[in-house]
Amino acid sequence: MRTPLRTLLNTPDIELWPAWLLRARASGDARTLARATHVLRRKRDGGYLAAVLPEGLMPLQPRLSREPGLDDALDLLDDPPRAHSRAGTLPLHRLAERLDALGLEAGAYADDCGLPLVPEPAQLALAGFDRYRRPLWLRADAARAWTRMHLAAAREGVALDAISGYRSHDYQLGIFERKRARGLALAEILKVNAAPGFSEHHSGDALDIGAPGEPPAEESFEQTAAFAWLQRHAAGFGFAMSYPRGNPHGIVYEPWHWRYRRPAAEA
Ligand SMILES: [Zn+2]
CATH class of the missing domain: 3.30.1380.10 (Muramoyl-pentapeptide Carboxypeptidase; domain 2)
Structure with a gap:
């Protein structure tokens, strides 16, 4: 069994949450969340935007591609920082x-x-x-x-x-x-x-x-x-x-x- 992820990756508009910490909000989401490593959440309202599954990204919102800040979040997924290596802060x-x-x-x-x-x-x-x-x-x-x-x-x-x-x-x-x-x-x-x-x-x-x-x-x-x-x-x-x-x-x-x-x- 893998150690559960205990790190939240932060970008200006979107947070990458360890999926095991989240509860499903819509019917059908529970099985997706159970298989996901991360969930992309909109910071403004906590909305679930997409789940990161072994086979790729699954949108949990229509029009995901138009979501502000999505590119930043996806870049972070492609190049995840090692634990504790990103001690920095986000721009203001x-x-x-x-x-x-x-x-x-x-x-x-x-x-x-x-x-x-x-x-x-x-x-x-x-x-x-x-x-x-x-x-x-x-x-x-x-x-x-x-x-x-x-x-x-x-x-x-x-x-x-x-x-x-x-x-x-x-x-x-x-x-x-x-x-x-x-x-x-x-x-x-x-x-x-x-x-x-x-x-x-x-x-x-x-x-x-x-x-x-x-x-x-x-x-x-x-x-x-x-x-x-x-x-x-x-x-x-x-x-x-x-x-x-x-x-x-x-x-x-x-x-x-x-x-x-x-x-x-x-x-
Ligand atoms: Zn206080």
Whole structure:
């Protein structure tokens, strides 16, 4: 039996997912997915575009050939990177026009919040599954560090839940588009969500951590045993809280949001 693929290959418009991580959405897809190595997914809405089968590519959408970014994804399939060899990031140029379409001026926003634009990694590693049983994607070294930290906490009787790890620019754009469609003003959305391109979650180094039974992303997380454990031990695994109280970005206190940098001992 082959080892299941644990790497997500990233391109600006399309992600190449290990097929075993996906559930069929249309009748007839289940048998195709069971035979596929990868599935090409549109980042904008997660739609399944095509399955990669031993005999070749099987379209899962009509008009596949017109899909934006398809050539980039197929190039990657023809010349798959070795594990961990593509530590690089994707270009940011597509983001500017999408922010324009939202009515958001990236330069002014960056000046206001003092946050940098965050490129997406070219590949991500499976770091287990989150609280909602979704695959948790992080950059390879962050994934290893999270796995070790999660285990170390469990050995001391402390359960850490992953709530959310890597999120693409398109995913964040989708949140904005849905809220705009419901009539929310851009300024209102920006009070709660970082602008697409500016979230640390795009880096693959950040994740939101919760404690079982606790609601996600609430300040009350700071009263849990999980948070107390993280405060004592997370730095030793290379994780730091990004937005402590009184952070210079004016971002609300987020005791649940941690970012991998590198272990304190190696700093
Ligand atoms: Zn977060």
